[in-house]
Amino acid sequence: MRSKEPAVDKVPRFVRTLYDILHDEDRRILSWSVDGSHFQVYDVPSLEREVLPKYFKHGKFASFQRQLNNFGFRKWTKTRASVCTFSHEFLHRCHPSQLGVLVAEMEKCKAALCAAASHTGTKRPRGDSEDDRSLKRLSVESKQDDEHEPEQELASFYPENPDDVSWPLAGFDATDLCALDWSLVIDSGREDELNALIDPLLTESTQTATVPLESDGNQESASGSHCFKRFITSPVSKLALGSWMGYNDKYTVDAWYELVLMAFKHGVNFFDTAEVYGNGQAEEPLGGAIKKGIAEGVWSCEDLVVTTKIFHGYKGFMEAGPKAGPNDEGLSRKRIVEGMKASLRRLELDNVDVVFCHRQEPYTPIEETVRAMNYIADRLGLIRPIVEQTQYNILKRNTVEYEFVDLYKKHKLGLATWSPLAYGTLTGKYSAGKPEGSRYMDSVYQEGSPLAAGFEERVVIADKLKPIAAELGCSLAQMAIAWAVSNENVSTVLLGASRASQLEENLKAIGFVSTITPEVKAQIDAIVNFVPTVPTLDPYAMMRGRHL
Template structure:
C-alpha cells in the first residue's frame, strides 16, 4: 500500500481507503464492521471515512466501537457535517450546526478528535465566511486536525481560500468529490487551478459508480445488488444519465481490457483513478472482507496501466473533459 500526502498537508493517507456509506449500520452490524475494518487495516488501509448522516449516526457509533482495537495514532478518521437531523438548525454548515455536529460525532465515535472534517455539501443559506471561521475554530480547538469540503465548486473553494487568507484563518486542505471513469469534469478540469495554487488534496468517492463499473449490471440489475436495495441510488444514476445502454456497452469493452490484464473490472476502475496524481486516496465501500481484499489489489493493477493501456481505455470512454 502506498501512502500519499493529503495535497500539500503533512498527513499521509493510504491510496485506498474504506468508507462506511450504505454499509455500516445498513448492511453491517458491529461484528461485520469489525471484520471489514480489520481486513482493511491488515491490508494497509489507514483512512476510514464517515459522516454524521450515514445511517442517521449509527455508522459513526459502529465505527467508534470497532476502532478501539487500534492505536489512535495509526488511524486517519473523518466525518462530514451537513445532515444532522430534522430541526431547522440541524441542516447545513452554519457555525451552530458545525460545532454541534462535530461534538455529536465525537461522542458517537468515542474520540477526542477526528483527523479530517468535511463540509458535506455547500450551504447556500450560510455565508462561506461564517463556515470558514467555524472550521478555523474547530481546528484550533483540537476537535479536528484538517478541514475540507465535499462536492463544492471551484468557485466556492476559491472564495473559502480567499477568506482564509484575508482573515488569517486556517484554509481547507481537501475536497471529497465523486470521481470515476464516467464522472470526470470536476476533478480533471474544474479543480485544475486549485491543485498547484493551493495544494488541494482529494479523497474521491464512488470509484465504481454505485457498482456500474463492476460489470454486474451488464445484463440487468440483480435482486441482491445495491441498486435493487437502495432505490435512490438507481434513481440518481438514471437521472445523471449514467445507467445508460451506451455506458453498459463501454463497461463490457473495458471488461475485456481488465481480463487481458488479469484483473477484475472493479480493480481496473480503481486503478485508473489511482493513476491520477491529484488523487490522494480513493474511498471504496465494502459489505464484506472479501470485497476489501479484491479492491486493494487495484494497487497492483495500477502498475500494469501503461500509456498504451490508458490510451485504449480513453478511446473507449470517449468522455475526457475538454
C-alpha cells in the same frame, strides 16, 4: 541569520524570532529534531510560562501556534497536551537524506511518550466520564482565549543529553540554517526557486512498511513505498475504506471490525464516514470497531486517520424517518459546532483527523462557514484546510481533472476521491440486469434519483471496458480502481464494501496501478469519449432550501 546580512531583513520578524527561540532557549522545552526538518515542543506549560513572554506581548501558546500556521508550519503530532511537533515543507526538504533517521527518532520518542503517559494517541476512546476536553473547548466563549487551561500531570520526556550544545545530532550543523533563504519559508509560491536550492522530498518512499498484500508476478505490494501519499502533513494509504454503504441492521460493530481489520492488514490507514450515513448509524459501528482494535492491541490511535463529514445532519434527507429541520442540516456556525459534537459522541472518539464540509451550501454565507471551521480548528489546535473530497472515476472526471486543478497544483491540497466504481456499475455485474440485493434495488437508487442518473449508459460502457481489464489480467473493478489511483493528484481512493472478501479483492487493485500506462488510458478514453462540461450545483446542496 545571525550575520545581519541584508537578506536577513527580508525575513519576517516572527520567523527571525522563532529562529532565536530555537537557537537560544532551553532544549528541555523545545529544540530542533536530529535532522533539522522539524522542531519539537516537549513542555507546552513551560514554553508558555518561561519562554514566550520574553518574545511576545501576549505570550500564549495558542497565539504562538496560530502564527506558526500562518507562516506555513504544520503540526505533525500531538502525543499529549504538553508535547507536539511542528514542521515546514521547506525545512523538511533541506535534509532528505536524514529522513530515515527522523522516522526512527520519531518512533522512539512516540514509544517513550506513550509509555510515560496515562493515555495514548490523539483519538482516545471515550471513557465513562462525560467531560470531554475537546468538546469543552468548542463551547468556551471567544473571550476566554487567553485563559490558561491546566495541563494534566504526565511524565515529561526530554532529550537524552540536553546539556550537549551540539544537539541536535546525526551530523546536523545548526549553522547550516544561517545559510538558508528563510524568506522561502513563508512564500510557497516560489516553488521553482525553492526546488533549485534543495532536492524535492520523496514523500512516498519514507513510510513504515505494513502487512504485505499477496500478489502474483510483478504486481506491486500494497505495503511498499508506493502505498502512501500525503495530506500536507499526514501520510495516508492510496486506498481507503469508506462507510457510505456500511449501514443497515447487519453492519454491527463486529461486522465493521472485520472490514476495518481486513483493510488495515492490507496497508489501509484511512477510514472515512459522515454524520448522514445511515442517519448516524454508520459512525457508531466504525467508532466501535476502532475501539475494539485498540483494546485487542491490533492498532493504536496513531496508526489510523479517521475523517467525518458535516452537512446533511443525522435525521436523513432522502429516507423516511425523522424530518430534518432548517438547523439540522447545512453549514451554519450552529450546525457545524453542534454537528461535530454529535458526530464525536456517535464515534465515541475525542476527535477526528479531518472534518469535511459534505456539500457546498448556497444558503449560508461562505464567511460564516469559514469562520465556524476556523473556530473549531483554533479551539482544538488543528491546521487549516488540507484536503478536498469528490467523486472521481473513469466515467466522471470533470471535477478532478478540470474544476479542482488549482486546489492541488497551486494551493497544495490533498485529494480524496470516492466512487471509483461509479456506484458499482464499473464492476460489470449489472450487464444482465439488477441482481436481487444489489444497491440498485434500494429506493434511493430508483429511477428519478440523482444516484440512478445515467445507469443504462454506464452499464453499456462497462461492458465495452471488460476486454481491456482482461488484457491486464485483472477484474473490471480492479482496473477502475487502479485507474483512479494512477492520477498523481489523487491522495487516496475511497472504497466501499459489504463484506470482507469483496474488500480484499478490490484492495488487490493497488497491484495493477503500474499497468495503467498512457496506452491503456488511451484505450479507455476511446471507449468512454469523455467531454468536459460546465459544472452545476449538486442537487443535494439545495436540500436546505425547502425550509427557507
